[in-house]
Amino acid sequence: MSHLSRISTGPSFRRVADWNQASHGVGLAELDHDHNLIFIALGTLENELRFLRRGATLPKTVKFLDHLTKRHFAREEHLMERLGYPKTGEHREQHGLLTAWMDAVLPSLGEVRRPSYDDAVIAYLSDWWHVHNHRHDKDYGQYAGERFAEDRFAEASSILSECSLYQFAE
Ligand SMILES: [Fe+2]
Ligand SMILES: [Fe+2]
Numbered sequence: 001m002s003h004l005s006r007i008s009t010g011p012s013f014r015r016v017a018d019w020n021q022a023s024h025g026v027g028l029a030e031l032d033h034d035h036n037l038i039f040i041a042l043g044t045l046e047n048e049l050r051f052l053r054r055g056a057t058l059p060k061t062v063k064f065l066d067h068l069t070k071r072h073f074a075r076e077e078h079l080m081e082r083l084g085y086p087k088t089g090e091h092r093e094q095h096g097l098l099t100a101w102m103d104a105v106l107p108s109l110g111e112v113r114r115p116s117y118d119d120a121v122i123a124y125l126s127d128w129w130h131v132h133n134h135r136h137d138k139d140y141g142q143y144a145g146e147r148f149a150e151d152r153f154a155e156a157s158s159i160l161s162e163c164s165l166y167q168f169a170e
Helices: 029-052 058-083 088-110 115-160
Strands: none
Touching: 029 058, 029 115, 058 088, 058 115, 088 115
16 A cells, blocks of 8 residues: 555545554553544544535644644653653654644645545545554554563553643643
8 A cells, every 4th residue: 555545536435444453453552542532533534524624613623633643642652761662762753743744734624625635634644543553553562562561551551641641731
């Protein structure tokens, strides 16, 4: 599969897949929960753009996705640092590239009135999460499993509780 899915002006299929344990699970319940929520937010954004176009709730959906993404990245980076995961810098860089892209592109969803543009944005996000999950997130999940052995759930939960998904900026 190419990094960017085929772009058309009106796909008859959904680009955003449902999160599922077998395909996307990283082995840590809290982070699987984060990923599940992000996939739901992505699917909501896709539906909103397709069926409502730029409805009144679009800015809220974008803000929700933005919040979930940034808090989730903060949680992963916090855990990776505490674990001493050797690829933390590289992983953080991947997160930084996506958040910079989102900051630059998502505001224009309300300005560029072309279905093909909306579709390209959703295709990019959908592909990014798929590739990142398989190449990067599963790798720290495996490292955590080896590092914590049978206590991994309790120790990872304890570290992640220091950095909540639901912490909002003042
Ligand atoms: Fe992740
Ligand atoms: Fe990640």
